[in-house]
Amino acid sequence: MEKEFITLYELQSGLKEGIERLYPSRLWLKAEISALKARPGGHCYMELSQSDDSGIVAKAQAVIWSSRYRFIAPYFESVTGSPLREGMLVLIQVQVNFSQLYGLSLVVNDIDPDFSTGEQERLKRETLERLRREGLADMQKGLGMPAIPYRIAVISAPDAAGYRDFMRHLHENEYGFVFHTDLFPALMQGSGSPSSIMDALDRVASAQDPYEVVAILRGGGAKLDLACYDDYDLAAHIAQFPIPVLTAIGHDQDSHAADLVAYGSVKTPTALADELVSLYASEDSRLLSYTSRLKLSFSGRLYREESRLQKLLTGISRAFSRKISDMEGHLSVLEARITASDPANILKKGYVLAVDSAGTVIKGVRDRRPGDRVGILMKDGRLDCTVDSVSRLPFRVQADEPGPGGGLHGEYAAMD
Template sequence: MEKEFLELVELQALIKDELESAFPGRIRVKAEISALQARSNGHCYLELSQSEGGRVVAKARAVCWRNIWAQVSACFAQVTGSALKEGMTVLAEVSASYSELYGFTLVINDIDPEFTLGERELKRQMTLKRLESEGLLDMQKGLALPSLPYRIAVISAPDAAGYRDFCRHIESNEYGFVYATELYPAAVQGDQAPQSVADALAAVEASGIAYDCVMLMRGGGSKLDLACFDEYVMAAAIARCPFPVITGIGHDQDHHIADMAACLYVKTPTALADWLIDLYAAEDEAIAYYSTRLRLAFQNKVNAMAAKVDMMESRILAADPRNILKRGYTLTLDASGKVARSARVFNSGDEIRLLFPDGEVEARVK
């Protein structure tokens, strides 16, 4: 009697045959890594997914065997500067596999690191266009940086090496300058970083403190580690901040969207500290320069006035009647003590006084 049903194993075998016959070779698949677990035995188990409109529309289990995983992960890290991790969009070369016990699995044979970098760049360009269309990219450029920023809000991870470098540089500056800095902690790496930085910027604004500027810093990293600084959420929050934002993310070559949205950017947290110290050092030098000029100008003025006084004194002394008398002249005074300037003012019998350098003589006119 012919069976009217299939055994489960028979059904599974049919599915396996049909699936592996339909996809006999390798297939290139674009997907997001939604879960990744590298086991101690060297194999790596992943979950690949696809989302549309914020909703997962497809999901598949995947595995990368030990010998392939060692090569794939090393190559990806070398090219991108970052390890494969959850949240990344990848282009994987896979084989379709079906097990009667474990079901459908994609066996990963290779992952293209250049594709992941390209996806990031495409997303970056789209973010730039959006910021430009919304008028956000140049908002910070309209804010005026104080000539000597003193009260500064710092956004960074408390344990970040770049933040520690910044603090050490500021606190040990050779001039002894002191600044009022306050840390607003935020994640500066990973998928949470954009919203975390945006929340920190909101906290700065809500503090009610009139900061001179905000400094966003991180101590470098790979291209994918720094990809969070190309996200719209972070850039838009920077653009809308009411205080000038200065970035020091820690990269030497790349120019991130966060840098473009900021009022000013420098390469590293240490460069941020140098920029701040140099501002004060330049002002200190200017004050010393103008103090010297003022002191010299004041001294020159005093010297000029002293010379003028000396000259006037010489003229006064030269015109002093006592000095004239010393040269052999006498001064004639009438009875009232007035100086007689002409002989015609006297009559016979008038009493007069004759002044000499060493005394006076009374006489009478004949």
């Protein structure tokens, strides 16, 4: 028995009729541009795709004829600030065509630029809501950053103008402050950017010498080019990173999820370099002010101590002078007494001294005997005499010191 069959052409013709009946007119289609090839002045060929958690679930080829592409492309870029590129989610108006020879194709008649910008805002909003719901939004804000960070890990594209601007402003600052920077290269735009930046962050975290701060730099770009910075996985990775992250992705009209969860963010890499330099300048100014106050305080203390010391020295000098004056007066009195007690001076006044044969002054007659030899010292000589007799006086003479008139004084007392 012969098997029934149809020809390939008949199959393709049936498919063509069915598709044209199902989609007789243009329709709006949401898809991601997974591949794009455009020639200047020519046609633009695209591969459209749709993905879910399991991966790509649908693909189709599309074309924008040159007659439409030369209007669609510049208008899209003027509204979104970004040219059509791979990885972009778009809303396109297509005519579904089916050719028996070439199969299914989509002819693009228009692209809605507002959808692409709105889609990015939706992604950002959903990312931020999820981060807040999971308690990740403010984790970076709780970290402590050094007052003057020295070791800085830089995540950027090595050939990016923003990276060069950052390095020049940081290392050639007018104050001569010194920073240590290491570059961790990464893709900074496109669908592969989030995973590339996360990989760079992981390399920073595992570095042998720890860093004090991380700078993520992207030197400007169209708004849609920065959609990767609203990616949830990247934002969550930054939020939970153990080192303060500073972002400068170069968009001056809006902030992205990565900016909002980071420890801090500025608009441009140059502004971030200036901010880091200003931290050093502020600390330097604070230290100079503290040093100045310390010098003033020390100078004031030194002046007061010098004044106190001078007063002490003046007091000591005066007291010493008084002490010397008192001692000089006392010495003068002693000298006068000694002078008055000098035997030579006593002899000059007409008194005499009696000495024994050994030259010892005879102070009394107690031990004298008749026949003893004594010497009588006078102011101009000596008399050698022999004691004929010994008699005692009815009073006792105190001869230890001169009297008021320079002579000897005595008192009457009963004799032994």
